[in-house]
Amino acid sequence: MDDSSNKSDSKLTELTQRGFKSILTVGPRGIRGLFGWTFFDPANLVTITFMGTAALLAILSMRERGAADWYMPFGLYVALAAFLRGYFFSYYHGSSISRVTTLLVFILGTLATAALWEERVSAREVLRAGGVFTVSEAPGFHFAALLHIAASSAVFIHFLLPRHWLIKMTDQVVETTGLDRSLEKESAKILETRSPKAVRPDTQDDAQS
Secondary structure, three states, rough: HHHHHHHHHHHHHHHHHHHHHHHHHOOOHHHHOOOHHHHHHHHHHHHHHHHHHHHHHHHHHHOOOHHHHOOHHHHHHHHHHHHHHHHHHHHHHOOOOHHHHHHHHHHHHHHHHHHHHOOOOOEEEEEEEEEEEEEOOOHHHHHHHHHHHHHHHOOOOOOOHHHHHHHHHHHHHHHHHHHHHHHHHHHHHHHHHHHHOOOOHHHHHHHOO
């Protein structure tokens, strides 16, 4: 009874360890893969800068107007970031269908949000808990909308450029930063843990006897 419970516990521990290693795998998948070699694509870095600045401008503009739901854009930008990351992952490691799908969703979402921010630029009357108030013009929304257009344009131009040229450029960045060496070491460790261990002949004889 104790032997069976010990075997089940050891098997559960082994599966848990393998699960954590799979989640943390270096490469395009996993937590570490979020900042793997595809992250250093020039268009990705530029787009992240544009979208991060736009998010900051939109949130600050809402706070200046005293909006109670100023934190709502966080969810929007997290969703856009997920599709942006999905596009660059699909660009290097996915299919053409997933690449085009994530690209279209990101561009449409970015442009729709740009139109929403541009619509909020001018001064207007808003309904609040204490009544109707007039809020001043918010130019931050206008600059955020322009950054959204710039971000969608950067990703679209990236899609039109030759893939072999971009892959070569990204590989050069990887070699400079040493990410390829860390990838090889981590992959070797994972393969070593997953490969079956050899059983010595004397151990087999003992087990059979």
